[in-house]
Amino acid sequence: MIEGLVNLITPAYNIASFIHRLLDSVLNQTYPMIKMIIVDDGSTDNTREVIRGYIPLFEQKGYELMYLHQENSGVSVAINRALKLVDGEFLSWPDSNDWYKEPESIEKFVSVLQDYDDEVGIARCRKEYIDELTLEVTRTSSFANYGIPESVFEDAVYLKNGFGWTPGCLIIKTKFLDKFIPGRNIYSNSKIIT
Numbered sequence: 001m002i003e004g005l006v007n008l009i010t011p012a013y014n015i016a017s018f019i020h021r022l023l024d025s026v027l028n029q030t031y032p033m034i035k036m037i038i039v040d041d042g043s044t045d046n047t048r049e050v051i052r053g054y055i056p057l058f059e060q061k062g063y064e065l066m067y068l069h070q071e072n073s074g075v076s077v078a079i080n081r082a083l084k085l086v087d088g089e090f091l092s093w094p095d096s097n098d099w100y101k102e103p104e105s106i107e108k109f110v111s112v113l114q115d116y117d118d119e120v121g122i123a124r125c126r127k128e129y130i131d132e133l134t135l136e137v138t139r140t141s142s143f144a145n146y147g148i149p150e151s152v153f154e155d156a157v158y159l160k161n162g163f164g165w166t167p168g169c170l171i172i173k174t175k176f177l178d179k180f181i182p183g184r185n186i187y188s189n190s191k192i193i194t
Helices: 019-027 047-061 075-083 105-115 149-158 174-180
Strands: 002-012 034-041 064-070 088-092 122-124 128-130 137-140 170-173
Touching (some): 002 019, 019 034, 019 047, 064 075
């Protein structure tokens, strides 16, 4: 595991017209150590060309962008493939149509996790929903400020108190991923849609 490295894993499918937002927002980050792994799940548009066009830009910034292609097998299969390549201390998994609003987003995520040793293994932030055409914010998520750790698990399972699984809004210490999912395999089903 590479100390300080943030891995971003992103499944992609026919997202050529949107993925530039995510890639540009990663390039705008202030955090110095980022490796992004994108698994193209059999796109039939020019997703491949768009992503590959960003590889030199990532290299110029000192980041790594890894592009993998697979036959269309579903988002969970793509995520499982990327999970095997995670080698950083931290992991986040933004969707291909997400992006980071602030240049300090990843830096703030990492700072929170570093401030709490092993008392905290995951951090999250509020998310904003936007209109894809106008890019105007249509609503912002809200959730309880947890004081009792036991409530977080129940809220996560039952999606209570505003808890939601928006992947790009979460970052985890990779050692906790390995503790709870030692084989790094999530449930796979080709019928799961993104």
